Amino acid sequence: MPLIQPFRGLRPLPGHAADVAAPPYDVLSSAEARERVAGKPFSFLHISKAEIDLPVDTDPYSSAVYAQSAVNFRRLIADGVLIRDAAPCYYAYRLTMGDHVQTGLVAAASVADYDSNRIRKHEFTRPDKEDDRVRQIEALSAQTGPVLLAYPDSPEADGLITRATTREPVADVTADGVRHTVWVIDDAATIAGLGTAFDAMPNLYIADGHHRSAAAARVAAGRRGQASAQMFLAVLFPAHQMRILDYNRVVRDLNGLAPAEFLARVGERFAVTPAAGRVHPDRPGVVGMYLGGRWYRLEIDPALVPAGDPVRRLDVSLLSDQLLEPVLGIGDLRRDKRIDFVGGIRGPAELERRVDSGEMAVAFAMHATRMGDLMAVADSGQVMPPKSTWFEPKLADGLVSHVID
Numbered sequence: 095m096p097l098i099q100p101f102r103g104l105r106p107l108p109g110h111a112a113d114v115a116a117p118p119y120d121v122l123s124s125a126e127a128r129e130r131v132a133g134k135p136f137s138f139l140h141i142s143k144a145e146i147d148l149p150v151d152t153d154p155y156s157s158a159v160y161a162q163s164a165v166n167f168r169r170l171i172a173d174g175v176l177i178r179d180a181a182p183c184y185y186a187y188r189l190t191m192g193d194h195v196q197t198g199l200v201a202a203a204s205v206a207d208y209d210s211n212r213i214r215k216h217e218f219t220r221p222d223k224e225d226d227r228v229r230q231i232e233a234l235s236a237q238t239g240p241v242l243l244a245y246p247d248s249p250e251a252d253g254l255i256t257r258a259t260t261r262e263p264v265a266d267v268t269a270d271g272v273r274h275t276v277w278v279i280d281d282a283a284t285i286a287g288l289g290t291a292f293d294a295m296p297n298l299y300i301a302d303g304h305h306r307s308a309a310a311a312r313v314a315a316g317r318r319g320q321a322s323a324q325m326f327l328a329v330l331f332p333a334h335q336m337r338i339l340d341y342n343r344v345v346r347d348l349n350g351l352a353p354a355e356f357l358a359r360v361g362e363r364f365a366v367t368p369a370a371g372r373v374h375p376d377r378p379g380v381v382g383m384y385l386g387g388r389w390y391r392l393e394i395d396p397a398l399v400p401a402g403d404p405v406r407r408l409d410v411s412l413l414s415d416q417l418l419e420p421v422l423g424i425g426d427l428r429r430d431k432r433i434d435f436v437g438g439i440r441g442p443a444e445l446e447r448r449v450d451s452g453e454m455a456v457a458f459a460m461h462a463t464r465m466g467d468l469m470a471v472a473d474s475g476q477v478m479p480p481k482s483t484w485f486e487p488k489l490a491d492g493l494v495s496h497v498i499d
Contacts, residue, residue, distance in 0.1 A: 097212070098201040098292045099325060100182035100285050104236065104495040105276070106136075107177050111265035114138050114175065114492040115274060119239060121488065124154055136175050138492030140166040141238060142230075155226060160233035167234050178497065183280045184288055185494050186258040187329050190273040191487040196335035199255050199288065200276070200494045202325035203243065203298070205314040208307055213243070214297050214472035217304045227309030237310060237327040237496040240489055241303030244333040244465065251291040252332055254284055265493050272487040276494065292330075299472050301336060302485050303328075313498075320498065327496035329489055333465045339438030339484045340375070340462040342445055343413065344454040346432045349423045353386050356421065356456075363416045364392040372442045375461035378409055382459030384445050404470040409461050410482045427480045435481040438462065 106114040113134065119142035122130065127143040128150075140147060144163035145154040152159065170176045185200035207213045231237055245251065258279045265276040279285065300307055310326035317323035348356045360366055364381070369389040373382030379399065381392040398416055400406045406415065418424040424433050434454070436444055445457035463483050471478050 095204050095206050095324065096289055096293055097207055097295065097298070098199075098203050098289065098328070098330070100184045100279075101202040101322070101325065101496055102179045102182055103185060103200065104171070104176050104178045104497050105185075105493060106265060107175060108264055110136060110175050111276075111493065112267045112269075114170070115265070115267045115269060115490040116142060116492050117270065118488055118491055119143055136170060138238070141170070141234070142491050155229075160229050163230065164233045167236070167238075176495075179278065179280070181280065182285075183278050184258075184285060186255050186277040186279060187489075187493070188259060188273075188275040189487045189489070190275070191271060194337055194487070196331050196337070196487075197252075197255055197259060198329050198331035198335075199251070199279075200240065200327075200329050201288075201292075202322075202496055203241070203328040203330075205311050205324050205326060207298075208311055208326070211475075212297055213307070214299050214469075215304060215307075216300065216468055216472045216476075216478045218477050219304050219308045223305040224308050224312065227305050228312050231309060231313050231498070235498045237306070237498070239303070239306050239327070239491055240494070241307045241310075241326060241328045242301040242485060242489060243328045243330040244299040244301045244336055244469070245292070245295055245330050246297070246333060246469075248291055248295060248332070250294075251288060254287050254291065255279075258284060267490065267493075269490065272490075274490045274493060297473070298330065299333070299469050301331075301468070301483070317498070322496075322498045325496070327494070333469065336465055337486055338462045338465060338468070339486050340460045341410070341438060341481045341484045342436045342460050343418070343458040343481075344434050344436060344445060344448045345418070345422055345424065345456050345458075346434075346453070347455050349421065351421075356385070357390075359421045360392065360417060363398060363420075364394055367391045367393075372446075373459055374442070375409075375459060378461050378464075379412075380461055381409065381413060382442070384442075384449050384457040384459070385455070387450065404467065404474050405476045405478065408463060408467060408471075408478065408482065410463065410479045413458060413460070414479060437484040439484065439486055 113136040116138035128146045131137045188197045383390040448454040
């Protein structure tokens with residue numbers, strides 16, 4: 095089976111894209127989603143977070159929610175708000191956020207290549223989150239949340255995708271500071287060329303969407319005879335265009351240490367320098383620390399960096415191994431309630447706020463994980479520590495869906 099295939103995308107009727115497009119299902123709470131859909135009957139949030147159309151106390155994982163999602167999905171199709179292309183297509187998808195631009199391809203990716211690790215992973219998944227996505231796919235007989243994939247350098251693929259953007263787009267929507275532009279790719283020569291270019295790639299890499307891809311694989315296993323179920327909805331971007339922001343840490347207490355004691359313990363493994371203002375780590379091995387109303391620059395002792403280990407050499411691993419666990423007693427980032435994580439999109443002001451409010455005792459501003467580091471971890475067959483990557487900009491839901499029929 096090819097690595098990627100074109101498919102008959104289900105997408106908003108031109109003129110309705112702005113009415114339909116919605117943030118990913120996992121970035122809004124139910125309450126936030128209810129506020130977002132006020133006066134927006136076509137918002138894809140009615141499908142991705144259908145509990146908003148049920149009583150406020152409804153469990154978002156109850157059977158009623160998945161049933162309501164299917165009702166809302168069928169309604170948008172019946173009303174002609176969502177239309178399906180007559181023939182299999184690819185779709186060019188451009189994200190623009192300020193000065194940052196990345197242009198990729200919407201395609202159906204091979205579950206078989208996911209299962210064989212040609213499409214590589216870097217995170218563990220949680221069974222309950224997988225179950226949620228499986229139930230959603232089965233309820234709709236469609237994949238509506240795309241998996242974000244990165245592909246290695248390919249001038250051929252980049253050129254074909256870029257040339258497709260010279261046509262009139264079928265969707266051009268700006269929301270939350272991000273412009274989403276989509277073009278249909280339906281000419282046979284370009285479709286064939288893209289298939290050849292991607293089949294030549296040794297691997298693809300999951301950037302975001304591990305639960306969605308795992309769920310698609312489970313659905314595929316239960317629908318062996320159904321060809322469309324053996325693919326999953328993906329948006330593929332060149333790795334060199336993708337942007338990872340820092341994913342920062344805040345901790346509730348100093349594990350019984352006085353501030354001076356804590357600084358002394360940190361100084362055993364890091365060079366600690368008081369800073370005149372906010373610290374924005376400019377390279378790997380540097381961490382900004384906010385404690386007691388002031389910033390410090392931490393630089394890890396190079397002798398403590400295991401250069402040959404793609405996981406343990408990551409800044410997020412070094413902070414855990416050399417400070418969070420031995421000094422603050424935080425060994426399990428997934429379960430310890432004393433630690434929280436703050437996406438870099440919020441900036442250092444949010445770290446200061448969390449500490450200055452008294453909610454947290456100390457904050458750590460990280461250098462962003464690099465795309466090459468993510469790929470090295472995936473290539474080694476290992477997984478990254480929790481909350482290692484924060485990709486921006488985010489994809490929108492609802493602009494192209496993959497129907498399983």
